[in-house]
Amino acid sequence: MTNAALQSSDKKNRAPGPGRPRTFDEAAALEAALLVFWQKGFEATSLDDLTKAMGLSRSSFYAAFESKQALFRRALSHYSRNGLQNLKNVAQSAEGNPVDAMMQALSNPQGGVKGCMLVNCITELAPHDEGVAEIGRRHLERIEEIFAEVLDPDNPDAVRGRARALSSLAIGTLALRKAGYPEDRIADTLKQAKVILPA
Secondary structure (H helix, E strand, C coil), rough: CCCCHHHHHHHHCCCCCCCCCCCCCCHHHHHHHHHHHHHHHCCCCCCCHHHHHHCCHHHHHHHCCCCCCHHEEEEEEHHHHHHHHHHHHHHHHCCEEEEEEEEHHHHHCCCHHCHHHHHHHHHHHHHHHHHHHHHHHHHHHHHHHHHHHHHHCCHHHHHHHHHHHHHHHHHHHHHHHCCCHHHHHHHHHHHHHHCCCCC
């Protein structure tokens, strides 16, 4: 084999370098991985489950995400970014009281009875994984900030306590939903926020 042929073969087999573009949609891959983690849980999810769902070979998986744990944290961060943006969109597009709309959105997430993926991870994994705990803390703090910005755009710090209480009540209903509480009882719980913490 000639030197030119050897160089050509080496280029084909060489893994993409740091500056080379990826040949897959990273956001779509993270969404696919997130769905698997959501359905099976972190521990029960295998590498084969992930590579199949993401449409990646093992070598591409490791080159892009390094490990299952690193992928999991990136998927959670992706979920957090999307969730926070969705919450802001709900607040901005609400026809009635934006706080009511936000409370409803938080208490009835995309996962339905599976609950909020990030809140699930905070309760199950955060005590043993500081990376997950940090993502969870940032997510909850940002939810409080969004509530505060809606309650008092001119001075959100003045209503931070009320914002925290509202977001905590809404997120707490996720436990009721997972426990099988009927919708009318969850709705009644949310209504109490107006009595306890009038907006």
